[in-house]
Amino acid sequence: MRAEIIAVGTELLLGQIVNTNAQYLSRGLAELGIDVYYQTVVGDNKERLMQAIGIARGRADLLVFTGGLGPTLDDLTRDALAEYVGRGIGLHEPTMEKIMNMFASRGGAFVESNRRQAMLIEGATPLRNDTGLAVGNALTVDGISYLLLPGPPREMKPMFDNDGSAWLKEQLGPSAALHSVMMKFAGIGESMLEDLLIDLIREQQDPTIAPYAKEGEVAVRVSTKATDADEAARKLEGTLVEIRRRTREYLYAEDDVPIEAAVVRMLTQQQRTLTLAESCTGGMLSGLVTTIPGSAVVYKGGIVSYSNEVKMKQLGVSRELLEGPGAPGAISAETAAVMAEGMRAAADSDFALSVTGNAGPSAAEDKPVGLVYVGLAERGGVTRVEKLQLSGDREGIRLRAAKRALYMLWQSLSGQG
């Protein structure tokens, strides 16, 4: 099955929003074993939308639409497709009831245009919308399948994942779907990881091996087509074992979680606590850890020591270390070590991580942009400090420094430190 994704909305063409829906759907379709050959974006204009449908019908046998199912006259996707395939439109009673109930419970007057959201193309299967009002449509006409999904991601995603995927699987029949394992790595760059796996990547046929890199993390997706999970596991096993053998010291998870989630999981299992002392990352590391629900159990808190004053007063870094000719300065291995040790002692945690460096845009203390020290203090253990020379812009340097600190902690927690 060859698919084309058609996102409908003038706000996309004006650059007001990013087309994240296309990515989400592309990934989801790939997982179902459906190839996406084109993505198209077209505005809220019936003529141009119908032209886009015509072009897509000529080069795909599945058209997945997102956007244009709302209540306003700008929302044209359903009408345009119905006209294109020569079918009428009828009211989907359960959706209409839901809309009326919503208005009743809110106590507002029913606005007639909301009726549009309950409309279904003749013969189409309704797709449930658990997070909004507009009902989705799925239909096949003349051998071409159409999936109509809402535009707002919070409605589109669950509808695609639930009723949309189920309908697509029915169309595909018992054919093989894509099964994959996402292997996540830290402490290693994309090119170095590729070097370690280069022969596997070159010779890959089935399973396939696809490296990814984003937001300071590196991943490899290992995929195969199989009719069920057991068959998939058998086909994937050999490749997974070989990759594990070569990358043991960097492989922190075999599901798509960030390193902060892996670290919080291990701290929780080991019932150990963490504190953070941040200078150049300025709270970003703490922000990453606390994105993880349940982090409050293991993360006690931290100090952002952006000024030397706070480094001295709150973390016990001595003035001699920070100031005066010949002193190592705030951006130094010595300061990173004392920050971590001071933080750990002050809050009596099992671990403390520290980060100090220059994230740019200009030199500080005559130290180059990208020079960062990360420290790890451990109760009853030896304090470790790593020196990094990172490239990229301010945000990139901060993010990579934070991820590197989490990797140091992961090494200790997994007994590889």
Add this chain to the structure above:
Amino acid sequence: MRAEIIAVGTELLLGQIVNTNAQYLSRGLAELGIDVYYQTVVGDNKERLMQAIGIARGRADLLVFTGGLGPTLDDLTRDALAEYVGRGIGLHEPTMEKIMNMFASRGGAFVESNRRQAMLIEGATPLRNDTGLAVGNALTVDGISYLLLPGPPREMKPMFDNDGSAWLKEQLGPSAALHSVMMKFAGIGESMLEDLLIDLIREQQDPTIAPYAKEGEVAVRVSTKATDADEAARKLEGTLVEIRRRTREYLYAEDDVPIEAAVVRMLTQQQRTLTLAESCTGGMLSGLVTTIPGSAVVYKGGIVSYSNEVKMKQLGVSRELLEGPGAPGAISAETAAVMAEGMRAAADSDFALSVTGNAGPSAAEDKPVGLVYVGLAERGGVTRVEKLQLSGDREGIRLRAAKRALYMLWQSLSGQG
């Protein structure tokens, strides 16, 4: 001029990356007064790429490509377009020299395939690449203009903003371009802001008024077409004055900066310092402030008091306030006030902001998800606390709480507190 954006790359079709380039280019083209009617994504496949070119030529007079200018055999955009328009390809000597120099300085062996990045379609204008190797191409054939830009955003953006835009302006001649002012608001939601401006939005013709909302911030873009900045200023003035009059207490900037940048700017002007005490935002607020270059001058540091222990020890919150039956607890106005006051006193800063609340996913201290208190302590001033009931997911609640805290500080700094 009607444009189509064609992003080339199989990684987009697999959903491995989001097509942020399309948004960036759409916005940039709109600012030049160029309408974008379609965005297309096609894989690294010459045949399908040439088909896409053919379709785009039939419905646009400017085709802007991104991706496919790199060194590998997968990078096909230049070759496909040259073949389509029947032109040869030649070496762009200055780019070739730059590539050779880069290899010489790195000390690595020159890889022949890199020569591809210095190739230019016959008669094309080269577009300088300050952040990478591949040279851009700009040319007009049979009344249709083509702009070829690299795929990596850090190369594409500066090339489009510099040589790309300049070349497009030449093609457009002295015609009117879009001039706009971005007005940024805090402390107000999108729908409330729309209510304040609804008659202006309904009756808008020239200038146009477009509301935006993203990442906890609300904006309005006021735009008009004009041949120069003076004419634009005259045409925009009346609308800007009226919007300012209605929104004074929320309007924090008339350029596209986040509230944290406005706050750092005002603190710097007023030579005042800030510290932060965060609970549920967990360092995110501090992370936002320190994204701003130069924030180190006014931001002394902060404490992430994720545990009650840290609240007591580092911020001087009393056990009676936090624990025991009938105590207000960590999520309370009282605790928010003491956190801010304790932080300010400990670091002797002019201001301290505090945030404590429940960002979810489940209730804490029997307090509902989304209940957040933000506090502001000021040297010699009265401590203020605001109670918020925020909706959304964990990240959304944290972000909106952080932005609200910054708004409180902005109010004080601008004399509206």
